[in-house]
Amino acid sequence: MFELHEVQRAVPLPSRYAAPASLDEAAELLSLHGAAARLIAGGTDLMLELSRGARSGVELLVDISGLPGLDRISYDGGRVTLGPLVTHADVIASARMRTAGLPLAQACLEVGSPPLRNRATVVGNIVTASPANDTISALMALGAAVTMTSVRGERTVPIAEFFAGFRQTVLEPDEIVTAIAFDALDGANRAHGRRGVFVKLGLRRAQAISVVHATVVVELDGGRVADLVVALGSVAPTIITVPEATELAAGRELADASADITAAACRAATPIDDIRGSAEYRSHTVGVVVDRAITALATGTEADRWPHQAPRLALTASAADTGPASTVLDEPGDTVTATVNGVQRSAAGAAGKTLMDWLRDDLGLTGTKEGCAEGECGACTVHLDGAAVFSCLVPAGRADGANITTVEGVASPAGDLHPFQQAMVDTGGAQCGFCTPGFVMSAVALLDEIAEPTAEQITVGLSGNLCRCTGYCSIIEAVHAASSDAAVHTAAGDRS
Template sequence: MFQLHPVQRAAPLPTRYVAPGSLSEAVDLLSSHGAAARLIAGGTDLMLELSRGARPGVELLIDISALPGLDRISYDNSTVSLAPLVTHADVIESAPMLTAGLPLAQACLEVGSPPLRNRATVVGNIVTASPANDTISALVALGAHVTMLSARGERTVSIAEFFTGFRQTVLEPDEIVTAVTFEALDGAHRSGVFVKLGLRRAQAISVVHAALVAELRDGAVADLEVALGSVAATIITVPEAAELARGRELTEAAADIVTAARRAATPIDDIRGSAEYRSHAVGVVVDRAVAALASGTAAERWPHEPPRLASAAGRDRAGSASTVLDGSGDVVTTTVNGEQRSAANASSKTLMDWLRDDLGLTGTKEGCAEGECGACTVHLDGVTVFSCLVPAGRADGATIITVEGVASPEGELHPFQQAMVETGGAQCGFCTPGFVMSAVALLDEIAEPTAEQITIGLSGNLCRCTGYCSIIEAVQAASVGTGAVRTASVGTAAVKEAADKEAAS
C-alpha cells in the first residue's frame, strides 16, 4: 500500500469540536479547558498551524464562526469598533471604512483572495501576530485598542502593547478578543494610507508593507504615525519620522521620513526577499505612501465595487444550535446540493476531506490544502470559501454547494460551464471545479462583471494550463446580455487589452 513520507502527512485535527450557541458559552469552554482549547473564527491561520503540527496539545476546537451579531462594524461618533467575527470582506464592503479607516480597508483588500477574505477575520490576523500580517500595521498606525474577555473579566490594551514578540501576544489562553477600536479618520485633517509590496498581485505574503496616518494643521504635519511590516520581529513604528516631519509640509519632509523608516527597519533574509532588498523596498513603499497622502490620492486606486463572492443572505449569520463532536462516531447532518446528507468522521477532518471521503463528492479537489490554489472552493451558506481551511464540523446544519450541484438536475450545464467548454477554458480539469465555483458566485453577485472585477473574483484560483485568458473569456461569455458564447467576438487579446486598460486606470 502506498504510504506518504512523514513530511507529507498533515497532522490530524483535534477530535473534539464544539460550536457553542453563545459567546458566554465559548468563554466558559475556554475557562475550563485553557491551553488545550483553541478558538476558531475564520481559521485560515489556525487550520494550517494544526495541520503542520505547530499547535501541539490542542484537544478541542471551539468554533464561533456561526454566532450571530459578532460580525458588526459600528461607527459611533468618532470611534470605529470591529466585533470579533468581522472578516476582511466585511471591512472591504463597508463604505464608511473607505474614509474612517482607509489603511485598514486597503490592507484587508491585500489579504489573500475573496474566498479567503470571506472567512479570515481581522481579529484572527492580529492574534496570529505575524509581522507580515497586513492589517496589523494599519491598526497600529490608526492607534487601535484591543478588548479581551474571559471568565475573570474584561481588559483593554493598546495594540502596540498587545504584541510581545514574534507571533506572541498578551492574550491569555482563556481570553477572547471581543473588539478592536480606533479613532476614525476624517479624510481631510487626519488621513491614512497602506502600501504593500508582494511577489504577486494576490495570495501574496508581504515582502514589505507600510501604513501611514498623518494629522495636518494648516497644511503642516501635526502628527505622523508610520508602521512597518515584514522588516522586524514585530510590526514597528518610526517615532523619528514624526519628529522630523512635525511642523513641515509632507512633501518637504518626505526624504527625511523615508530615511528614518529605512533606519528603523531591521529585516532578515528569507524566501521572499533579502535583507538588502527589503531595506531598499522600505524606502520605496514609504515614499509612495507619503506622496499619496500629500497629493490627496490615497484612495485613488481602490477598485470599483470589488466582488465578494457571497450572496446577500450569506452575509448575515443566522446562527445555529450548539454542535458537539467528541469522536469519529458523531454524525454531522448538512444540506449538500439541495439534498440532506449525514455522515460521521467529521470531528478531526477539514470540510474538504469530509466532502470527498465521507460524502463521495470528489469534484472538490485538493491542490495545496493551504488556501493557495482554490481547487477546493465550495459555497458554504451562500459564501464562497476554501473548504481545506474549514473544519468539517462547521457543515452541521449548513447549506453547501459543490461543483456537482452547479448544473441543473436535468444535467444542463451552467452558462459558465458551457462557456468553459466553448472557449477551451477547461484543459486538464484539476483546477476547473474551483474556477466554476468562483465564477458562478461572481456572476450571481455581478451580472456583467468588468475585467477588473473578473480578475479580483478569480484571484483565489490558480491554473497551470490555460494562462487564464480563456477562463476570463468564459466569464464574459456567460454574463448577462451576451447571448451565445462569444468566441468569435471576444478573443483573448481583447480581454487582455480590456484588463490592462482597467488596471492602468
C-alpha cells in the same frame, strides 16, 4: 504498498469540536480546557498551523464562526469598532470604512483572495501576530485598542502592547478578543484633519505575503504636520512604528518632510533574508513604499486606486447569521447534518476533518479537489452559506446546519449546465480538469454577484484559483461569454 512521505502527511486536526451557542459559552469552554482548547473563527491561519503541527497540545476546537451579531462594524461618536467575526471581506464591503478607516480597508483588500477574505477575520490576523500580516500595521498606525474577554472579566490594551514578540501576544489561553476599536479618520480637507494610507509590496498581485508593507497616518493643521505615525511590516520581529519620523515631520509640510521621514523609516527597519526577499532588498524597498505613502497623502490621492465594486464572491451580507446554533462533536459516531446541493445530508466522522475531506470522503462528492490543502490553489472552493470559501481551511463541524453547494450542484436540477460550465466547454477552458471545479465555483459566485463583470473584476474574482495548465485566457474568456448570456439569471433563480 506505498506509504506517504512525512511531509505529505497532514497532522490530524483536534478530535473534538464544539460550536457554542453564545460567546459566554465559548469563554466557559476556554476556561475549562485551558491551553488544550483553541478558539477558531475564520481559521485560515489556525487550520494551517494545526495541519503542519505548528500548534501542539490542542484537543478541542471552539468554533464561534456561526454566532450571529459578532460580524458587525459600528461607527459611534467618531469611534470605529470591529466585532470578533468581522472578516476582511466585511471591511472591504463597508463604504464608510473607506473614509473612516481607509488604511485598514486597503490592507484587507491585499489579504489573500476573495474566498480567503470571506472567512479570514481581522481579529485572527492580529492574533496570529506575524510581522507580515497586513492589517496590523494599519491598526497600529490608526492607534487601535484591543478588548479581550474571559470568565474573569474584560480588559483593553493599546494594540502596540498586544504583541509580546515574534508571533506572540498577551492574549491568555482563556481569553477571546471581542473588539478592535480606533478613532475614525476625518481628513476630508487636505489641509486639516487626519488621513492615512496603506502600501504593500508583494511578489504577485494576489495571495501574496508581504515583502514589505507600511501604513502612514498623518494629522494636519493648516497644512502642517500636527502628528504622524509610520508603521512598518515584514522588516522586524513585530510590526514597528518610527518615532523618529514623527519628530522630524512635526510642524512641517508633509511633502517637505518626505525625504526625512523616508530616511528615518529605512533606519528603523531591521529586516532579515528569507524566501521572499533579502534584507538588503527590504531595506531599500522600505524607502520606496514609505515614499509612495507620503506622496499619496501629500497630494490627496490616497484613495484613488480603490476599485469599483471589488468582487466578494458572496451574495449574503452575513454568512455567520445562517450558521449553526450549537454543535458538539466528541465521539467518532457524532453526525453532522447539512443541506448539500439542495439535499439534506448527514454523515459521521466530521471531528478531526476539514470540510473538504468530509465532502469527499464521507459524502462521496469528489468534484471538490485537494490541490494544496493550504488555501493557495482554489481547487477545493465551495459555497458555504452563500459565500465562496476554501473548504480545506474550514473545519468539517462548521457544516452542521449550513447550506453548502459543491460543483456537483451547480448545474440545474434538469441537468442543464450552468452558462459558465457551457462556456468552459465552448472556449476550451476545461483542460486537465483538476482545477476546473474550483474555477467553476468562483466564477459562478462572481456571476451571481456581478452579472456583467469587468476584466478587472474577473481577474480579482478568479485570483484565488490556480491553473497549472496555464489556461487562464480561455477561462477568462468563458466568464465573459457566460456574462453575456441571459441564462445566468435564470440559472441563479433555479438554484434559489
